[in-house]
Amino acid sequence: MFISLEGSEGAGKSTLIDSLKKFFKKNKIEFLFTREPGATKEGQILREILLDKSIEIDPYTETFLLVADRLQHANKIIIPALAKDINVLSDRYIDSTYAYQGAGRGISQKYLDQIMEPLNLPMPELTIYLDLPVEDGLKRAKYRDELDRFEEEDIKFFERIRSFYLDQAKKNPNRFLIIDSSKDKEEVFEISKNLILKKLNEK
Numbered sequence: 748m749f750i751s752l753e754g755s756e757g758a759g760k761s762t763l764i765d766s767l768k769k770f771f772k773k774n775k776i777e778f779l780f781t782r783e784p785g786a787t788k789e790g791q792i793l794r795e796i797l798l799d800k801s802i803e804i805d806p807y808t809e810t811f812l813l814v815a816d817r818l819q820h821a822n823k824i825i826i827p828a829l830a831k832d833i834n835v836l837s838d839r840y841i842d843s844t845y846a847y848q849g850a851g852r853g854i855s856q857k858y859l860d861q862i863m864e865p866l867n868l869p870m871p872e873l874t875i876y877l878d879l880p881v882e883d884g885l886k887r888a889k890y891r892d893e894l895d896r897f898e899e900e901d902i903k904f905f906e907r908i909r910s911f912y913l914d915q916a917k918k919n920p921n922r923f924l925i926i927d928s929s930k931d932k933e934e935v936f937e938i939s940k941n942l943i944l945k946k947l948n949e950k
């Protein structure tokens with residue numbers, strides 16, 4: 748099964764991933780944890796460019812770099828794992844591009860479809876979105892470490908991204924589920940773990 752995890756800045760994706768890793772290991776459920784951008788060696792180089800705030804890039808260039816990263820990621824990591832029946836959980840995936848480059852930077856959904864559809868990327872069967880009011884998330888992100896090129900954007904950019912995700916969940920209720928990440932982290936973990944186990948059992 749292929750799962751993606753999405754979340755606003757500071758919504759607690761990393762904490763949730765750590766708990767899920769421990770849980771799956773303890774229960775001997777095989778899961779490959781991966782992430783975007785930067786899961787492959789070449790993706791690491793693309794990630795450095797993408798997050799470097801001293802580099803100015805056009806939104807379309809940004810999109811192509813992210814899509815290049817995704818194609819390498821899909822071909823080298825996701826598709827081979829799924830072919831071996833290994834479960835995959837990706838920290839960010841295709842919805843991030845529609846959210847950040849689409850809703851955030853203003854590139855049309857149609858244009859993004861045109862770039863991505865010919866690539867035949869595998870689609871997640873479950874997408875979990877950790878939702879947090881933008882201001883709370885940015886406060887958390889600022890505490891953590893220095894801001895990257897995306898985190899430096901203004902609050903409206905992140906509001907557009909959050910609205911996009913919330914809207915996606917309404918449009919795709921079977922794939923896309925929202926978890927309120929203002930709840931405490933144990934509760935967020937419990938809800939996520941149960942959602943994943945339910946999907947695994949349905950298969």
Ligand code: TYD
Pocket residue numbers: 755756757760783784813839840841842843844845847848895897898
């Ligand atoms: P990262 O340090 O991995 O942050 P996070 O914990 O928020 O996932 O940074 C990845 C950044 O890249 C994040 O701000 C979102 C952005 N991004 C896009 O804009 N589009 C995309 O398609 C992807 C995969 C990521």
